[in-house]
Amino acid sequence: MSISGGSVLQYAIPHCISNISWNLYIFHHHIDCDSEQKNSIDFFENGSWEIQGEFGTKNGREWKNDRDKKIAEQIQSEVVNRDKSLAKQEARINAKIDNINNNAKLSDDKRSQQIATQQNKLEAVKTERNIISTLDKGITQLGASKTVYTFNTVESGITATLSSQKDGTVIINNYGTLGNRSHETSHAIQYDNHLITFNPLGSNNLLMRNPLGIEIQAYGTEYSITGGIVPLSDNGTPKSIFGITPNWLYGLKDSSGTYLYRPSNYK
């Protein structure tokens, strides 16, 4: 749409509606739905005005707002950095395997043993790369989804997990750290993939097909993106991505000593 007219422009700013997208440009200045409800411009005394704009139903390819898009891009940028670091680790391990293979002084047993150790490390690095690649693709999927997603850094309130609004908007509540943000984003991806649902929509009650598996995947993402920064568990510190297990999860607790992932706690 493009229209033009005389010296005074009057316009109304539509409300922000989650499933409607619109862009309004007045002389190339973008007016967004969060802007002040100023509805007239009269500074074109000697000239004319021109508006270019478009309205449409959100059919994907958008986050709820620019801030969400920026956060999504920040996480994806961290994925790129972390993947570079993991690729270097992978190259170093492969070089070590070559060295071990070429070391004529080693006995066959010793060589097999050392190669097995390096192979385990290699598997762990490859797994982490797969996990963050899944996160990266998942974020792109969320941006293109028909569901509207938005990030909310928790200040204080009733929930610090994924929650929903009655209009279907999904809020990725998080503590603002890279690890936690990635963790909660992976739950949003699980929601988009129908692995979890809200019960009912509008709440933060999540119905999960496989709660432990869902949570291990999210903590695995947190571990992989941060280079191994995860909370302390009574059941040991993970030495690799393969240490994020149900047993490790059972040992997680809050500052008051309450275990947070054990159904037996409340029964």
Add this chain to the structure above:
Amino acid sequence: MRYIKIIVISTCFLFSCNIKQRAYSGKYGIIYTGGKYVPYVYSLKLNNDNTFDYSYSSGWIQKISNGTWNIDSRSNKLLLCSNVDNVKSIPILVVELSDSIINSKEFIFVNPTSDSTLWSVFINGTRYPIKSDKVTISNDIKIDSFYIEGYKDFTNITPYPLQETVRSKIHYVKNAQNNVFSISFPKFVDYYIFHYETIKDSFSIKRNYIIWQKGGIKLRKLPEP
């Protein structure tokens, strides 16, 4: 004259107490973003009308509460008293009517959760599941008392509930001739009732923080939005 003095002094005392109380109202909280423990968030809002709203969330655990607050001026402690004293004895509002047109007894229930919670009315100890927010029984059944029970199956649902079953106080029928009973819970009962934690305790309070646990967590006063 003496009475007027007493009234004036009492009014001033109450007014100054009210001002003192107001100084403590506001939002308190702490957000632990992670590291040694799983991240958690506490939130306590002391409203100007002496009501409070509390929430705690971490991992799969969520607790909420609401009620009234006061400051004990002698000990300078914050006193919190939840609206629900016992989740197995929640207050209910019942309106009883006699309707000669219908030839049955009807229980009309205002569902506070609108989710998969299974609500039942227990009449003289017998369970009647509430379907479509209504239960109809024969007029021949004599009703002395009844209560409402809610059950939600939390299998594979997070956050965890603190209880899977909640129950109302027992209502004793006022008039044996009444045959229509409209039942509802107070406004503070919603689907978070399964996460409800009863708080009836005193806490050290300063102008800028509350000590929430023994030797532990400080809930700091948050700036007004």
